[in-house]
Each structure stands twice: as structure tokens, then as C-alpha cells.
Amino acid sequence: MTLVHQGFSFPLSTWRSAVYLIAVIGFVVALKGLSSPRHARRGNLLGAGAALLAVGMTFSAGTVNHSVRNLGLAFGAMALGAVVAVPAARLVKMTAMPQMVAMFNGVGGGAAALISVTELLHAHTTGVSPATYVIVEAVLGVLIGSVSFAGSAVSFAKLQELMPTRPIVYPAQQAINGLVGAGIVALFVTAVVTGSTDYVFGVLGLSLLLGVAFTLPIGGADVPVLISLLNAFTGLAVAASGFTLGNPLLIVAGTLVGASGMLLTRLMSKAMGRSIPNILFSAFGAVVTATGTAEGLDGKAVKTSTPEDVGVLLAYARKVAIVPGYGLAVAQAQHVVKELADELMSRGVEVFYAIHPVAGRMPGHMNVLLAEANVPYDELKEMDEANPEMPTADVALVVGANDTVNPAAVNSPGSPIYGMPIIHADLAQHIVFLKRSMRPGFAGIDNALLFDDKTVLLFGDAKDTLQKLVTAVKAV
Amino acid sequence: MTGLVWYLTIFVLAAFVGYEVISKVPSILHTPLMSGSNAIHGIVLVGALFIMGEATGPAQLVLGFVTVFLATLNIVGGFVVTDRMLEMFHAKPQRVPPPAPAADARPAGPDSVPGSGAEDGPS
Numbered sequence: 001m002t003l004v005h006q007g008f009s010f011p012l013s014t015w016r017s018a019v020y021l022i023a024v025i026g027f028v029v030a031l032k033g034l035s036s037p038r039h040a041r042r043g044n045l046l047g048a049g050a051a052l053l054a055v056g057m058t059f060s061a062g063t064v065n066h067s068v069r070n071l072g073l074a075f076g077a078m079a080l081g082a083v084v085a086v087p088a089a090r091l092v093k094m095t096a097m098p099q100m101v102a103m104f105n106g107v108g109g110g111a112a113a114l115i116s117v118t119e120l121l122h123a124h125t126t127g128v129s130p131a132t133y134v135i136v137e138a139v140l141g142v143l144i145g146s147v148s149f150a151g152s153a154v155s156f157a158k159l160q161e162l163m164p165t166r167p168i169v170y171p172a173q174q175a176i177n178g179l180v181g182a183g184i185v186a187l188f189v190t191a192v193v194t195g196s197t198d199y200v201f202g203v204l205g206l207s208l209l210l211g212v213a214f215t216l217p218i219g220g221a222d223v224p225v226l227i228s229l230l231n232a233f234t235g236l237a238v239a240a241s242g243f244t245l246g247n248p249l250l251i252v253a254g255t256l257v258g259a260s261g262m263l264l265t266r267l268m269s270k271a272m273g274r275s276i277p278n279i280l281f282s283a284f285g286a287v288v289t290a291t292g293t294a295e296g297l298d299g300k301a302v303k304t305s306t307p308e309d310v311g312v313l314l315a316y317a318r319k320v321a322i323v324p325g326y327g328l329a330v331a332q333a334q335h336v337v338k339e340l341a342d343e344l345m346s347r348g349v350e351v352f353y354a355i356h357p358v359a360g361r362m363p364g365h366m367n368v369l370l371a372e373a374n375v376p377y378d379e380l381k382e383m384d385e386a387n388p389e390m391p392t393a394d395v396a397l398v399v400g401a402n403d404t405v406n407p408a409a410v411n412s413p414g415s416p417i418y419g420m421p422i423i424h425a426d427l428a429q430h431i432v433f434l435k436r437s438m439r440p441g442f443a444g445i446d447n448a449l450l451f452d453d454k455t456v457l458l459f460g461d462a463k464d465t466l467q468k469l470v471t472a473v474k475a476v
Numbered sequence: 477m478t479g480l481v482w483y484l485t486i487f488v489l490a491a492f493v494g495y496e497v498i499s500k501v502p503s504i505l506h507t508p509l510m511s512g513s514n515a516i517h518g519i520v521l522v523g524a525l526f527i528m529g530e531a532t533g534p535a536q537l538v539l540g541f542v543t544v545f546l547a548t549l550n551i552v553g554g555f556v557v558t559d560r561m562l563e564m565f566h567a568k569p570q571r572v573p574p575p576a577p578a579a580d581a582r583p584a585g586p587d588s589v590p591g592s593g594a595e596d597g598p599s
Contacts, residue, residue: 031497040512044562047515047555051515064528064529073537084549090560118531125533250520271506
């Protein structure tokens with residue numbers, strides 16, 4: 001098979017490799033673009049184009065298109081996948097984005113694991129006993145891919161609140177995880193020594209178990225970091241599939257994601273002021289120390305206020321800092337909060353949004369939500385930029401945030417969130433909390449700021465309350 | 477075995493590129509970047525297609541079908557979700573320092589958005 005074109009005569013496989021090279025370049029440039037705000041969207045489209053090119057070219061391979069039946073099944077599976085994926089991706093609410101990413105990541109890991117399993121089965125039927133390094137690659141692919149698949153499934157269930165978001169702990173948890181890990185290693189070694197492919201199913205089963213077991217003790221607030229880590233895992237599993245199949249495209253693309261995903265995971269955990277091992281193994285937030293009542297430890301009660309009073313406070317302020325949190329996202333209140341900000345600005349009040357890097361359920365989640373409501377970029381201030389301005393703010397309006405403004409992170413070394421950088425809402429002249437209830441945040445600890453003398457609370461759904469505030473400000 | 481060493485070379489170099497290429501990413505882009513790189517490993521679909529093509533016998537055919545299906549979910553869903561996230565960042569005003577607006581050297585560059593909303597995609 002050759003493609004003859006004006007004197008060039010290369011085998012088709014060479015053209016295919018060349019197209020894969022172009023796709024690889026596309027992926028690198030896409031990642032580069034995705035890390036700058038200006039080129040992010042173009043970067044993503046470029047990545048999609050590169051992927052389309054590579055997938056299209058794959059059909060030129062004799063091993064892929066030789067059988068009409070297999071080709072038909074391939075197209076059927078792709079059509080089915082697209083029919084499921086596109087509506088799921090387009091219709092999902094912005095607040096449910098993190099679990100959607102977890103799901104798409106998990107199925108990728110599952111696919112990588114299945115490739116290794118099927119390739120070993122295939123080698124088995126052809127009667128060729130695979131070389132030792134092929135078994136090593138395949139078993140690694142199965143291990144990493146299955147952990148990513150099962151871990152992502154648990155992350156999805158946690159974020160979708162199909163299961164408790166709190167860490168699930170049981171006695172001797174780490175020991176049991178260690179035992180499962182040791183079992184995998186034992187099977188791995190046996191598979192390599194005996195050269196038998198049968199053990200791969202044992203590895204598959206135990207790896208799925210390990211994926212679940214190691215995800216259970218990770219609390220809801222830390223799940224985004226977990227998803228990022230599992231994303232890197234899937235990348236590595238894809239690279240392992242590339243080794244098994246001898247396909248450099250999969251090796252490079254998978255490794256790119258694996259390496260950048262590891263770095264991204266570290267950046268994220270740094271933004272939370274924690275280390276990766278601490279996130280993975282400490283069952284952070286398992287112990288709920290918060291009382292969840294309207295009385296503080298010293299018996300001080302919270303002060304509630306009315307939208308009318310807060311409206312007056314806001315309308316006559318010079319500078320207002322809005323601190324959004326996950327509560328704003330759940331209430332879908334991003335449009336109303338912008339309405340309130342616009343109303344205040346039309347009265348000459350200076351308004352800015354103080355965005356904690358991990359506000360919401362994924363780093364940068366809040367920026368995406370506020371961008372959806374057309375909040376201009378320059379009104380969004382990152383934590384480092386916002387904190388120096390907090391002492392000059394007359395009002396800090398905390399909308400559905402809790403842990404990210406908890407002063408315990410700064411001044412009580414015993415607190416589980418000690419060391420996490422926070423938005424210093426406590427430095428503003430007045431603090432207004434919009435809360436649904438006295439329930440503690442993800443970390444499950446009390447927030448002394450709620451009981452501060454400068455603080456008032458407005459209970460209720462964030463969207464309703466903000467709507468009332470808009471009306472109140474207009475009435476002033 | 478020489479093939480293995482060759483692939484390991486590619487692996488190691490790709491790891492360095494992956495690490496370097498996103499070295500400076502603002503935290504606002506953490507979510508889209510995670511989602512975008514999630515879509516990129518959807519290229520596992522290429523491997524799935526090879527597996528499907530070579531499959532013989534019911535077990536392999538079923539596994540191949542499931543693998544292609546899962547990989548398609550990953551790649552299609554990944555890119556669409558990322559695009560939807562990034563769609564939200566449209567019409568961002570340029571961060572021109574207010575005191576010297578004329579100092580912006582690229583008033584007619586392909587990326588400069590004179591008003592707002594001009595960069596809005598056709599979706």
C-alpha cells in the first residue's frame with residue numbers, strides 16, 4: 001500500500017506516523033494555549049482538531065479497516081459514544097461541571113485498562129507468548145487505568161451527592177489499602193515470572209477495589225485535587241497502552257497529560273495550602289467539630305439582619321467586596337449577584353469580587369461561573385490582589401462561602417484548615433454573611449467570624465436574598 | 477527490545493515537555509486546563525480503534541466495542557465540556573492600564589477586542 005503523490009512514494013504507514021506527529025504538535029500547542037486566558041479556547045479547539053485528524057487517519061490502517069464487521073462495530077461504538085457525550089456535555093449545569101470532568105476522565109482510564117486486557121487476550125489467541133516487558137506494560141496499564149476508573153466513579157458519586165461527601169473512614173483503613181496494594185504487586189510479579197496473562201484479571205479486580213478504597217477517605221472539598229490526580233493517572237494509563245500497542249502518539253499524548261496533570265495537581269494543592277499526601281491520606285474533615293448551632297463556643301449568638309438594613313449598609317458604602325463561594329454556585333445566583341453589583345456601581349460604590357483560588361468545587365470554578373454571568377474580568381480579584389484591599393472595604397459580602405474566609409486558618413494552629421490561605425473578610429469594616437443555614441462548610445469546622453461583632457447574617461437561599469438586596473438598594 | 481528503549485526515550489522527553497508547557501498557569505484556568513488535558517488523553521480512542529480492528533471472537537469483539545465507546549465518551553465529551561467552560565470567558569476586556577491607554581502598542585492586533593463581545597464565537 002503506497003500513496004503516490006508527485007514522485008513521493010512512502011508507505012501509508014509513514015504518512016500515518018507523520019499525521020500523528022502533527023497531532024502531537026497540536027496537543028502541545030493546545031496545552032500551551034489552555035494555560036493562558038487569551039488563547040485558551042483556541043487551544044482547546046486546536047486540540048480537538050488534532051484529535052480528529054489523528055482518529056481519521058487511524059482508519060487508513062490495514063489492521064483497523066480490514067474487516068467490515070469490526071469496522072462497523074467501531075463506527076457503531078463511536079456513534080453511540082458521541083450521541084451520549086455531546087448532550088451530556090452541553091446540557092450539564094455549570095455547577096455540575098466537576099463531576100462531568102470526573103466521569104469523562106474515568107471512562108478514559110477504563111478504556112486504557114481495557115486496551116491492555118484485550119491486547120493480552122489477543123496475544124493469547126494468536127498463540128504468541130508475549131515478551132516480559134509487554135506483560136509489564138500491559139499490567140501497568142490495567143492497574144493505573146482501573147484505579148483511575150474506579151476512583152473517578154467514586155469522585156463522581158461524591159460530587160453528585162449520591163454518597164456522603166464526608167470522608168468515609170473505617171478501622172485499619174490504610175492497612176487494608178496496603179494489603180490490596182501488596183496483593184496487586186504479588187499478582188504483578190507472578191504474571192511476569194510465569195509469563196501467564198491470566199493474572200491480569202486478578203490485577204484488574206484488585207485495582208478497581210484499590211481505586212474505590214483509596215478514594216473513600218477523601219472529603220468533598222478535596223475531590224477536585226483528586227480528580228486532577230486521577231486525570232494525570234489516566235494520562236499515564238494511556239501512555240502504558242501506547243507502550244503495549246507500540247503507538248508513539250498514545251505514549252506522547254498520555255505522558256503530556258500525565259506530567260502536566262501531576263504539576264497541576266501540585267499547583268492546586270498549593271492553592272489550598274496543603275500537601276498532596278496530606279490530601280490523600282489524612283481523611284481531612286472526617287471529624288466534624290462544628291456544632292452547627294447559632295451559638296458560638298463562648299455562648300455568643302449570631303446577629304441576624306434584614307435585607308432592608310443590609311441594603312442601606314451597602315448603598316452607603318464606598319467600597320464593597322463580594323466574596324463568592326460554593327453556595328452562590330448551588331443557588332445559581334451568579335446573575336443576581338452581578339445585578340446587585342451593577343446597581344451598587346451605578347450609585348458610585350466601588351465593587352470588586354474577591355475570589356479564593358479554590359472557591360466553588362474546583363479551582364477556578366468561581367471565575368467560570370461569574371464569567372457566565374458576564375462579570376467583567378477586571379472586577380474579579382484573585383486572593384493575593386484582593387487581600388490588601390480588604391481593610392479598606394466598608395462591607396465584605398460573603399455569599400455562600402465559609403471555609404475560605406475562616407480566620408481559624410490563620411490564628412488557630414490546632415484547626416484542620418490551619419495554614420490554608422484565606423480571603424481576609426475579617427478585616428473589612430462590616431461583614432455580611434449570606435447563608436442557607438448554620439451548617440458548617442466542607443471542612444466541617446466552626447467559623448468564629450460568624451460570631452464576630454462586625455458580622456451580621458442573612459439566612460436563606462442566596463438567590464432570593466440577593467434579589468431582596470437588589471430591591472432594597474433600589475429603594476434607598 | 478530496542479523498540480522499548482526508543483519508546484522510553486519518547487516517554488521521558490514527553491514528560492519534560494508536559495511539565496514545562498504549563499509551568500505558568502493562572503489559577504482561574506486550573507479547571508479548564510484540567511478539563512482540556514482530560515480531553516487530550518481521550519486520544520486513547522486511536523488505541524481503542526486498533527484493538528477493535530484486530531479483535532477476533534465474541535469476547536474481544538465485546539471488549540473492543542466497549543473500549544471504543546468509552547474512549548469516544550472521553551474524547552468527545554472532554555472537548556465539548558472544555559469548550560463550554562471557555563465560552564464563558566468571552567468578551568473579556570483588555571487589561572489596559574487606565575492612565576496610558578494610547579501606550580497599547582497593538583490596537584489592531586488580531587486579538588484586540590475593540591468593544592465588548594466581539595470575540596464571541598458563533599455558537
